[in-house]
Amino acid sequence: MENRTQTSLIALRRILRATELNARTLARATGLTTPQLIVLEIVAAATRLTPKDIAARAGVGQATATALVDKLEARGLVTRTRGEKDRRVVWVAPTEAGLEMLKAAPDPLQRTFSKQFEALPDWEQAMVVAALEKVGAMLNAGTIDASPLLDVGAVDRK
Amino acid sequence: MENRTQTSLIALRRILRATELNARTLARATGLTTPQLIVLEIVAAATRLTPKDIAARAGVGQATATALVDKLEARGLVTRTRGEKDRRVVWVAPTEAGLEMLKAAPDPLQRTFSKQFEALPDWEQAMVVAALEKVGAMLNAGTIDASPLLDVGAVDRK
DNA sequence: AAATTTCATTCGCTAATCAAATCATATTTT
DNA sequence: AAAATATGATTTGATTAGCGAATGAAATTT
Numbered sequence: 563m564e565n566r567t568q569t570s571l572i573a574l575r576r577i578l579r580a581t582e583l584n585a586r587t588l589a590r591a592t593g594l595t596t597p598q599l600i601v602l603e604i605v606a607a608a609t610r611l612t613p614k615d616i617a618a619r620a621g622v623g624q625a626t627a628t629a630l631v632d633k634l635e636a637r638g639l640v641t642r643t644r645g646e647k648d649r650r651v652v653w654v655a656p657t658e659a660g661l662e663m664l665k666a667a668p669d670p671l672q673r674t675f676s677k678q679f680e681a682l683p684d685w686e687q688a689m690v691v692a693a694l695e696k697v698g699a700m701l702n703a704g705t706i707d708a709s710p711l712l713d714v715g716a717v718d719r720k
Numbered sequence: 721m722e723n724r725t726q727t728s729l730i731a732l733r734r735i736l737r738a739t740e741l742n743a744r745t746l747a748r749a750t751g752l753t754t755p756q757l758i759v760l761e762i763v764a765a766a767t768r769l770t771p772k773d774i775a776a777r778a779g780v781g782q783a784t785a786t787a788l789v790d791k792l793e794a795r796g797l798v799t800r801t802r803g804e805k806d807r808r809v810v811w812v813a814p815t816e817a818g819l820e821m822l823k824a825a826p827d828p829l830q831r832t833f834s835k836q837f838e839a840l841p842d843w844e845q846a847m848v849v850a851a852l853e854k855v856g857a858m859l860n861a862g863t864i865d866a867s868p869l870l871d872v873g874a875v876d877r878k
Numbered sequence: 879a880a881a882t883t884t885c886a887t888t889c890g891c892t893a894a895t896c897a898a899a900t901c902a903t904a905t906t907t908t
Numbered sequence: 909a910a911a912a913t914a915t916g917a918t919t920t921g922a923t924t925a926g927c928g929a930a931t932g933a934a935a936t937t938t
Binding site for chain 2: 584
Binding site: 753780783787788791807808809 | 924926933934
């Protein structure tokens with residue numbers, strides 16, 4: 563019974579796999595790619611923000627954010643407006659069409675999850691929440707102090 | 721309790737985020753990109769297999785698998801050999817250097833997770849396993865759970 | 879022997895991503 | 909005020925990933 567670690571790792575992978583597949587399906591359904599959809603969600607959630615903010619929230623570079631906004635703008639899902647007070651900034655906002663798109667194609671994975679989660683008995687909901695938070699904490703603990711470990715480095719450095 | 725759904729979704733996102741960051745860090749440490757590393761892991765776990773197998777296990781097209789093997793071969797991490805019996809097939813196998821690379825830079829996320837998981841009291845291990853499996857099942861309920869595709873190397877291979 | 883299937887690879891194309899350079903507009907210093 | 913510096917967005921140039929269709933080579937089937 564020692565490979566519970568294995569079992570949990572497999573379960574984790576299955577979760578990752580499911581979300582990955584979901585992203586692709588969703589992308590195909592909306593005609594948008596995953597990164598584009600993420601940006602659209604970010605924009606819609608904030609009602610108005612700059613490319614720099616988008617980059618920070620999406621975890622990509624500014625150049626990439628600009629490129630993604632280009633795509634969305636070309637599709638009429640977001641608009642760009644020069645800042646009045648500071649003309650260097652650009653405000654990106656969702657259009658009606660953009661909001662519609664999100665409403666029409668809500669994240670099916672989230673939907674499925676929510677629906678099933680809410681159907682669980684109370685004790686099981688509590689268990690799932692506790693376990694997920696535990697796992698999240700464990701993984702994040704790793705990322706933070708794993709830096710030295712990661713620099714096993716020079717493996718391929720020149 | 722509407723809130724618990726939210727909480728669990730947030731926890732899930734945190735887990736996804738952690739794994740994503742991990743992939744990037746790891747890629748940087750090894751000098752390989754994430755897909756390349758995945759392929760290398762698959763190859764190393766199987767000791768010898770065809771591009772077709774790789775494609776199936778990595779969940780990408782055959783053409784993409786070929787391209788990734790190209791990169792790894794150019795770096796001297798894997799070798800290609802024509803099949804003796806059936807000359808259409810190509811056997812891809814890890815080189816010493818390839819195995820070294822994986823040994824030198826093992827997946828830190830898995831490491832951290834395993835370590836912390838094993839430190840948990842028995843009841844909590846059981847809870848985490850149960851919850852992760854539950855979540856996996858819930859997420860997969862929506863999609864068609866392609867079992868062969870789940871066969872992603874290292875972790876779940878003997 | 880001819881047709882079909884099966885693999886791997888190549889080709890053309892799109893998308894994501896980054897770093898560095900560029901351009902326009904503040905803000906700060908001298 | 910003029911010059912220097914800083915900031916924000918974009919452009920440019922490059923690499924990587926990925927797909928589908930076409931190609932080529934080697935079985936296998938008819």
